[in-house]
Amino acid sequence: GAVVSQHPSWVICKSGTSVKIECRSLDFQATTMFWYRQFPKQSLMLMATSNEGSKATYEQGVEKDKFLINHASLTLSTLTVTSAHPEDSSFYICSAFLGQGGTEAFFGQGTRLTVV
Amino acid sequence: GQQLNQSPQSMFIQEGEDVSMNCTSSSIFNTWLWYKQDPGEGPVLLIALYKAGELTSNGRLTAQFGITRKDSFLNISASIPSDVGIYFCAGQFDNTDKLIFGTGTRLQVFP
Numbered sequence: 221g222a223v224v225s226q227h228p229s230w231v232i233c234k235s236g237t238s239v240k241i242e243c244r245s246l247d248f249q250a251t252t253m254f255w256y257r258q259f260p261k262q263s264l265m266l267m268a269t270s271n272e273g274s275k276a277t278y279e280q281g282v283e284k285d286k287f288l289i290n291h292a293s294l295t296l297s298t299l300t301v302t303s304a305h306p307e308d309s310s311f312y313i314c315s316a317f318l319g320q321g322g323t324e325a326f327f328g329q330g331t332r333l334t335v336v
Numbered sequence: 337g338q339q340l341n342q343s344p345q346s347m348f349i350q351e352g353e354d355v356s357m358n359c360t361s362s363s364i365f366n367t368w369l370w371y372k373q374d375p376g377e378g379p380v381l382l383i384a385l386y387k388a389g390e391l392t393s394n395g396r397l398t399a400q401f402g403i404t405r406k407d408s409f410l411n412i413s414a415s416i417p418s419d420v421g422i423y424f425c426a427g428q429f430d431n432t433d434k435l436i437f438g439t440g441t442r443l444q445v446f447p
Contacts, residue, residue, distance in 0.1 A: 226378075252433055263339055263424060264379070264437045313378050317433045325369070325435060327378030 224316050226328030233304055240300045241331045243314030249294035250316035258311040270297040304335040342425055342438035350446050357441040358409040359425030367428035368401050368408040372421045415445050
């Protein structure tokens with residue numbers, strides 16, 4: 221079946237540095253990918269919609285200059301957390317649908333970011 | 337961001353018992369989905385519902401898409417220890433692919 225892979229699975233970084241998280245669709249092309257953030261014991265909150273070849277669409281309250289999204293190919297979207305702070309520590313998860321309007325979303329395994 | 341109301345927030349049950357959880361929304365959705373998330377992992381799709389009133393089963397799991405399109409429930413019959421995890425409902429609006437997640441139900445099963 222379709223697989224979405226995230227890398228890295230976990231990362232620890234110093235406050236003020238930037239961290240890049242990759243999301244790949246392994247056996248299908250995804251024109252659209254989604255980035256979610258999940259704080260401990262909470263639900264997944266959509267951060268942004270990543271569109272291949274165009275600008276990402278950010279949800280209200282998500283700083284686009286802080287969370288840079290690049291979707292340069294049909295199988296790769298990246299999320300860069302710039303100038304990370306401890307409050308950015310969270311579980312970041314990406315997902316992709318099989319085809320436009322597809323309703324079966326496949327999720328990556330998530331990336332645990334800890335900013336110290 | 338928007339979230340769906342899911343209840344109960346947590347459940348502690350004995351192995352073999354049946355479980356029921358539900359999800360409500362103030363918005364109408366065209367698709368309802370149910371996911372299970374294990375610790376440190378991404379969500380895994382359990383059941384997808386595409387039509388109001390639809391009742392769908394997947395093994396011991398049964399889910400229904402409410403007639404009003406503003407709610408859904410998930411039942412798990414004869415629970416087993418590996419059912420432990422967090423269950424999320426998710427709604428999808430028409431013509432967009434993004435999912436709105438519920439607040440989650442944490443299930444604990446005791447042998």
